[in-house]
Amino acid sequence: MSANITLPRILRIGAGASSELVAVLAELGYRRPLLVTDPFMVAQGFCERLTAPLAAAGIPWGLFGDCVPDPTTDSVDAGLAAWQAGDYDCLIALGGGSSLDTAKAVAVLARHGGRMRDYKVPAAVHSAAPVIAVPTTAGTGSEVTRAAVITDTGSEEKMLCMGLGLVPEAALVDFELTLSMPKRLTADTGLDSLCHALEAWVSRKANPFTDGVALSAMRIISRHIRTACSEPDNRRAREAMMLAATQGGMAFANASVTLIHGMSRPIGAHFHVPHGLSNAMLLPEVTAWSLPGNPARYAEAAKVMGMAGAGDGEDAALDKLVAGLRQLNADLEVPGPAAWGIDAGRWQALLPLMAEQALASGSPGNNPRLPEVADIVDLYQRVWAT
Structure with a gap:
């Protein structure tokens, strides 16, 4: 095909x-x-x-x-x-x-x-x-x-x-x-790119063209995002992140995004969280939930990003992927919904609507593990608890 x-x-x-x-x-x-x-x-x-x-x-x-x-x-x-x-x-x-x-x-x-x-x-x-x-x-x-x-x-x-x-x-x-991008924007946009690449890699619409650029983007981002944030004038890191962003765009434009982006859009719409930041909030928990849908691809992603070693078995690589994504968020000081200032009562009240809107966007249908509305509500609650 x-x-x-x-x-x-x-x-x-x-x-x-x-x-x-x-x-x-x-x-x-x-x-x-x-x-x-x-x-x-x-x-x-x-x-x-x-x-x-x-x-x-x-x-x-x-x-x-x-x-x-x-x-x-x-x-x-x-x-x-x-x-x-x-x-x-x-x-x-x-x-x-x-x-x-x-x-x-x-x-x-x-x-x-x-x-x-x-x-x-x-x-x-x-x-x-x-x-x-x-x-x-x-x-x-x-x-x-x-x-x-x-x-x-x-x-x-x-x-x-x-x-x-x-x-x-x-x-x-x-x-x-x-070169003048502040640290928070550098981190959030870089993590947005990482989501693009990872989601394209595991998407049900992935293809040989998108696989190549998605893997390249994941490899580059994992190596350079911390430097780009801590050393804003580092031209090598900035150039690498810009290339990876375009590669990530190529990947998801032609393989689509998945559940992370589907859940991210309602957060941005209702709470005005910047798009890259809302993706970053979701990245570790949604990835952890999605692993059973395509463990081989997620394990390969962990190795490409240097979060797992070449000799690690699949189960170990999957554990290290989730731990590595959580550590990356911690290193880049990604706030959770509560830390960002979202009201807990309003968050809880909007979960059913947000879940419906996420599912209706179509992106979750590309996810390796297909969610129901109840699954998305539960994931939103897990993200709040992190």
Whole structure:
């Protein structure tokens, strides 16, 4: 059976890749871009790093600089208004996953109209206005994926949108843009990448292409994430994490994510926990629960990440994997839901709804061990207790 692989038409990776924006626009034939980013990127001068070369090349551009963390339908609507106010032929997405997903969502509505709710899974997005992605965090992999996650402002549902139309036309992956990332963001986005790679590796939709990049991403992240957090100016670690983030994105874009991401989205929607952090909270416990579904793959992951030795048997490798993930969270100071400040009563009250929303997203259906709603509720309770 063949595997369906989707990637950007142009993918440039390495130091200074973002400086090639003018050349990429010319290569693709676009002349009037709308830059989509967030206030921090504007205030810190990241935006100007892209727009100054545009101005020097005589390329007119517009700016929507009001993206918000964990993008909402209100933010997308504001971005769409900016698009409609000009005569643009493409979008440049600058920032973390929130800005990239906002630009993708604007691109869908710019092409097709309607509301974002019309495009949530199981609907498929087949086309959109072109997006050029310039990521500034090493985590989401959104620059190479066919996915966007948008929270419905009214219902607080975190909607997963999928389809070929959400794959950026080009991605400029420049690790130098991550050198100023703070420790917490570095840790959370890096653990998000690790989830992408591990979930793609054990997914029921895994294939030979995704297996290779998933294993590579897991190996790189496990070796470099602690250094990237403790030594923010370490170029070798930053470059490695940026490459792994893109590899993780390639892996899950073509093999899908599983139960961790399915359970993560409701946490983000209801409690506004950053996406990477909510994944990190779930990673050890959901992995431990899922082991019986594919013990051989999980044991191999433990060895690739250096959490188990080459000579360890399967059972020992599985034990060391769970222990290693718990230690990684401890080393990176990942808070649990209570430590992060979530109210215990509200958490408990929302568990049935969160479990239903997680299951409805479709991601848990790719998990090696298939959960029921009651299993997901129990897992949420275990995560609270950690």
